[in-house]
Amino acid sequence: MISALTRFATIICLAFVCAFIVFNNWGEVWGIATGIFILAIPLLYTYINLARLRRHVLEDSVENMSLPSGYWEEIFFRLQRLVRNLKQRIRTTEQQHDHFIEAFQASPNGIVMLDGDDQIEWCNSIAEHFFGLSFRRDVMQRINFLIRRPEFVQYLNKKIFDEPLLLERMGQDGSLSLMLQAFPFGQKRHLLLVQDVTDLQKADAMRRDFVANVSHEMRTPITVLMGFLETVQSLDLEKSQQDQYFDMMMSQAKRMKSLVEDLLTLANLEANTLPASLNVIKIETLMALLKNDAEALSHGSHALSFTSLTPNNLLGDEKEVLSAFSNLVSNAIRYTPDVGSVEVKWQMNSNGQGEFSVTDTGPGIASEHLSRLTERFYRVDRSRSRDTGGTGLGLAIVKHISNRHQAQLLIESTPGKGSTFMLRFPKERISA
Template sequence: MLPRIHSAWIRTLGLLALVLVTALLAGLLAGRPWMALAIAALGVVAWHYWKLRSVLLRLTARQRVEPSGGDGVWDELDRLLYRTQEEMRGRKRRLVEMLRAYSAAAAALPDAVVVIERNSQRVRWFNDAATGLLGLRYPDDVDSALGERLQPLPVSRWLAAGRHAEPMLDAASPVDPSLRLSLRLIPYSDELWLLVARDVSKMMRLEQMRRDFVANVSHELRTPLTVVHGYLDMLDPGDQPEWAPILEEMRHQSQRMTQLVEDLLTLSRLEAQDSVVDEEVAMDSMLVTLRREAEALSQRRHDISVEDRAGIDLLGSTRELHSAFSNLVGNAVRYTPAGGSIAITFARTADGGAELSVRDSGYGIPAAHLPRITERFYRVSTSRSRESGGTGLGLAIVKHILQLHQARLGIQSEVGSGSTFACRFGPERVHARDRAFTPVPAASPSTPASIP
């Protein structure tokens, strides 16, 4: 490219020199050399300005003109402009094809996709599925406020939270209330966000069928297990002492099976609940109960301490919260070797809420298992869980109970250093304690704890 431009400059300068020399010679013959030279120079300048005007007009009009076959500077400029225009047209054509492909792909998605502005929450674009799932109509709903269009879905407050919003919002479709939608907000730029709505009705029906199946099977297993357990209690090895360990193991396994059925029924009941009936949960009495249960389960093998630093109560279900706290305490006792320590602490949090934490000096949990530790039947160590008598449902029950109370479970653990499970409640769950605050004293492993 550079050699061609250099050659074009040489030819143009040579032509300019030839014109000026010819004009000078003609002026010498006519006796007016300088006048002839000036006229020739003005003509050359006028010609160049005319070529420049042609280029500007062509660029302004966005015309595409085939380059001439000359070899001057302006001819080379024509060729460069033509090539640049062709490249831009090619890029534009490819971009249009890509946009059409992306638009067709988005239109073919079964999920509703809506592009909204971050600040105004107005609709910029949506695909065909948004019409069937969200009721948006093109072009009427373009540039309209999404919160107003999706009434009665609570999306305005959800969108207002922006990047701090919950990852998912489950709600009924404004088009068909029988459809359940899972809405997800994806902030993919500073100005534009993506709202994806998926029909999860079939998934929820399957989930409900699974819950019903588990609940029904667990309920049906209750009676035969009770009968088996009763007959096992009646059996006496008598003159055959070698049967004693066999009967004892059978009793242990039947009790374990009964506990598993009870946990399944509890989990099914919790999953079917949408909320709890709030009542004042007396946390001082709750801590005393938790300490008694821990001591009974520990049998003086651990150093157990209970401390009430908050001096407040909670709003929620006493029965459900006791179940959650008791599960955490039971796990701490079961998975802490003899001679270890267990600390139960109830304290206020910086945001005005409250936290009940259970800290142990047990085996600890590897970091790879922490994301799945609250899944049903998930076990870090199968053999250790069976030895301790766990069902694998305790933390799943805790998670569901806390969700019903708009609380969350925090887990910190390190292998060999123990674990801390913390139930964190928001300020809306805190209730001032009407009676006098009596701190719960720490229990000693050697001295029975006094009850305030």
């Protein structure tokens, strides 16, 4: 502002000097000077406002400047409103951009934006984890320079993205299976979506193993049955031999029946994920049923002990709890050699939790097998397991029943000394 006034004063002084030199008459000079001054006032006002406007534009403070008077007031006001609207639009756009970025970051899938040359324009943190990328470091780098898997490079070069691509052994430890697909957008850009399908791959492998195991378990008794039937049909056997073959066939039929029943039980448990009901289960009655079944299965070959150290009952589904308890007791008897002992106990711990435990003096289980015992058809010793008559589904059933009753299945075992299987129920499942 001061410099503008200085320049204006200099111009006025020069005008005075020029007028005096031309006219050499102070009267005429003052007249001309007065006219110039009157004409210069609007120019000075305009110059001052332009200088103010320039200063506010350079300082980015147009929306906060004070309004002048006269026709400049409307100009300043409209300019202020225009700047405020533009800044509001910019803020809104930035907020939307931040929301989109937050949404992409919250996505469980990896997202990579590529330009027309397959250079990384942006990626979220999940994609960084999947591919070992760093957005700050790798921005505008060609993605095929960073992910050098031949099938991935070929997928990008073909430019045919109708089908997704599966990349296995990804991640820092090579444990990830990633399903990715590119989607064109904009001007030759691509959006790369990446999904972690490791669990799906494992589930599919488990499904294949399950089908294979069921087929194998069913094929053995069916083969035996068919062999006996062919023998009975083709040979003229004595009555004693026929009875022996029929007993063997009945045994194999019962084995298949047990397997089918366990499969149906397991399917029902897996389909029903809701917590079990809170019906009162009388432990005294339950222990009596378990004892009768155990004595029938043992045929007097084991020392059996059934002890209830608390009168507290259990809240849950009686049929399911009986199935879980019965599986633990029958497993202990089957895997414990003759003259061994099996101890079944119901008690309360110091935290008010109910504990049902089965302790045997069997061969025990090595520690590397303990974490896999509840897998379907998992057996420590396959040949010996079939001899005991088990289906390989008992502990899987126990695990699902314990989950529905919010219980813990705890396993302790020492090779050569025996094992203890315990179901620990929360105090909310204990009845007075």
